[in-house]
Amino acid sequence: MDATVEWVDARERLPEDGIPVAAATSGTYPAGEAFWIVLPMRFAAHYVAADGTEYRDCFVDSDLVVRLPHGRPGKEHVTHWAMLPPLPGLTVRQVLGTSYPAAAKACSSRGR
Numbered sequence: 200m201d202a203t204v205e206w207v208d209a210r211e212r213l214p215e216d217g218i219p220v221a222a223a224t225s226g227t228y229p230a231g232e233a234f235w236i237v238l239p240m241r242f243a244a245h246y247v248a249a250d251g252t253e254y255r256d257c258f259v260d261s262d263l264v265v266r267l268p269h270g271r272p273g274k275e276h277v278t279h280w281a282m283l284p285p286l287p288g289l290t291v292r293q294v295l296g297t298s299y300p301a302a303a304k305a306c307s308s309r310g311r
Contacts, residue, residue, distance in 0.1 A: 202284035209268035209277045213256055216244035219283055219293055222258050224266055226275030235278070240266070242280070 206223070207214075214220050222240040227233050240258040247253050248265060258266045258277045269276040283292045288306040 204281045204284075206279040206281050208279055210270050213268065214242040214280060214282070216242065218242050220258070220280045221283055222260075222266070222277045223279040224258075224275055225269070225278055239283070240277070240280075 204221070219239065219241050221237050223235060223237050225233070225235045238260055240260045243254070243257055243259055245253070245255055246257050246259055246265065249263065252265075254265050254267070256268065258268075258280070260266070264275075266275045266277050267273045269278045285292055286294065286302070286306070289302065294302040
């Protein structure tokens with residue numbers, strides 16, 4: 200499968216609400232070492248964390264860690280983001296709930 204990745208500067212444009220993306224995240228580990236890494240995240244126009252904190256225009260990872268676009272307050276930021284490629288054999292980037300088994304089986308039966 201070929202995929203072209205277009206990285207978007209998070210200061211210039213944000214994804215649509217609910218879209219899963221690859222996010223380039225920067226920050227500093229507790230020992231003081233700076234990092235820049237790509238993680239899968241979901242973009243949220245509005246998000247309420249478990250502690251009740253409300254966020255606008257943020258990226259949320261699978262551990263529910265919230266990261267804001269570069270230039271906003273916080274310890275870790277998303278500098279760039281990219282759309283995830285479509286799932287193998289499909290034209291969509293995510294399949295949720297009861298639709299998943301049929302989509303995965305159809306993809307597997309095509310030899311992918």
